[in-house]
Amino acid sequence: MSSKPLVQKSLSATLVHGILICYSILALWPIFLVLINSFKSRKGIFNDPMALPSAETFSTIGFDKVLGRSNFDVYFFNSITVTVLTLGITLLIGAMAAWALAGYKYKLNTLLAFYLAIGIMVPIRLGTVSILKLVVAMGLMNTLTALVLVYIAMSLPLTIFILSEFMQQIPNDLKEAARCDGVSEYRIFFQIILPLTRPAIATVGVFTMVPVWNDLWFPLILTADDSVRTVTLGVQQFVGQYVTDWNSVLASLTLAIVPVFILYIIFSRQLIRGITAGAVK
């Protein structure tokens, strides 16, 4: 075994933890700073930015203003609608396509897998000119439907790739046994394969959700009305408009951060396990 003196060992352990703690603080502190200051009066924000809200400086005036002046509830509703619809449809049709690639052998198999994987590397944003034309031609401009369709197309490639990698590990015997019993191909997929894929689906779900919720580009381009704005765009527009009103700015940022923060705490294990399980090779 290594014969390092004990002192040196504990010293290096301290150094390792020192670096990790410093970096963790660096990662959390800016967000923490915004959260605490959103609950302070203007005076409190400027006199001592680093202090926690106290009895004197506590104030929710920022939140009152934000909720009074903007349709944050509508933005939230829109973001949730878009994200949930995208997620549900992507996972369903993505899993179906992944199974078609992983579960059967036929001529076009490899070519189709490659075709569907192009979108992993090529950003969908580069097709914006024509997406815009298409959405206008379909009469979907300024609707959440347009966003959902674009986001499904954007999320499918990675979803299909990861799920088909996962489905290839499902033993073939299961399918063969079911087929011998005369079970239809559809029931094999929905009743045997899909339940077995659940862990991978959860991971892919998180991967899909985050870019959709956070996207600024497509809401900026495909929506104009306040009634179809998502949270990300709503915050961007709101902060741009009230840039000098620090209470409102901090409160709106907090409103945008908190839901993501809560979801992250709930799903972080799932997400991290997904990444470290070699989902991305």
Place this chain on the structure above:
Amino acid sequence: MPGFAKSGKRFPTHIVVFLAPAVIVYTLFMIYPLLDSLRVSFYTPDDTGALSFVGLGNYETLFFDENWSKGFWNALSNNFILFAIHMLVQNPIGLLLAALLSLPTVRGRNIYRTAMFLPTMMSVVIIGFVWQLILNPLWGVAETLLDIIGMVDYFQPWLGQESTALVTISLISVWQFVGIPMMLIYAALLNIPEELTEAAIIDGANHWQVFWRIKFPLILPTLGIVSILTFVANFNAFDLIYAIKGGLAGPNFATDIMGTFFYRVLFGFQLQMGSNGMGATVAAMMFLIILTGVIIFFFAVQRRLLRHSF
């Protein structure tokens, strides 16, 4: 790949049914727009708005017309600076953090991981505003912090100066996305069989030597993946600069990159009218750059790395 015992010679309707929805949506909203956008880059509208074919005319305008080429080359070179900073700062920090996290003796790594990955999950827009507030001289948070470590004289309005804005924004982006290389490298390090490192430790090697001589060569393919992901993400970036600096990517276009340039060309700005043809041309150039990067990566770098490590 599992085998498939073909049950008869019937047409495999079920495969088509499984594939159809995904292939249709993906083709219609991803592949078709990409191809159609490439096509539009060869057209220009005349006075009536009707499109006419101009061959490489739009590209010629982009490269050589004074009004366009300055903006284009500026955005392109800024984009390379953004990429260079990510490669030189983000990925080494990610590597360091991953290496520390994967040390067998470290406790509480779940907490560290969760904390360090949090910014990556946030919207770029939110992060942009958060740092804009922190660096704002009016608020003075950054100044106060520098004062604590005795460096207050170095404080400048970094986001507002032409000479420092791009580097500052790049570092904000590094801060946010360091979690991605960290997690990918960390996953690769976890996959290294323990027998390999244990033998070396028993022979008296320390963790430093084990890392550089055994682990590092084994994770080279992952570092390759991280590099190409960084490249694609940087040449497709837009949100952060739009959030902090707006579409004009100020001061004086010092933070303009391909994404913001594309946005302005497509939708117009100040006196310049928006143009589909020129917008598609800029998008086509971004496509070409990303494609070149991906091809170089797959056919040159990654193949050699894989051969090297196995």
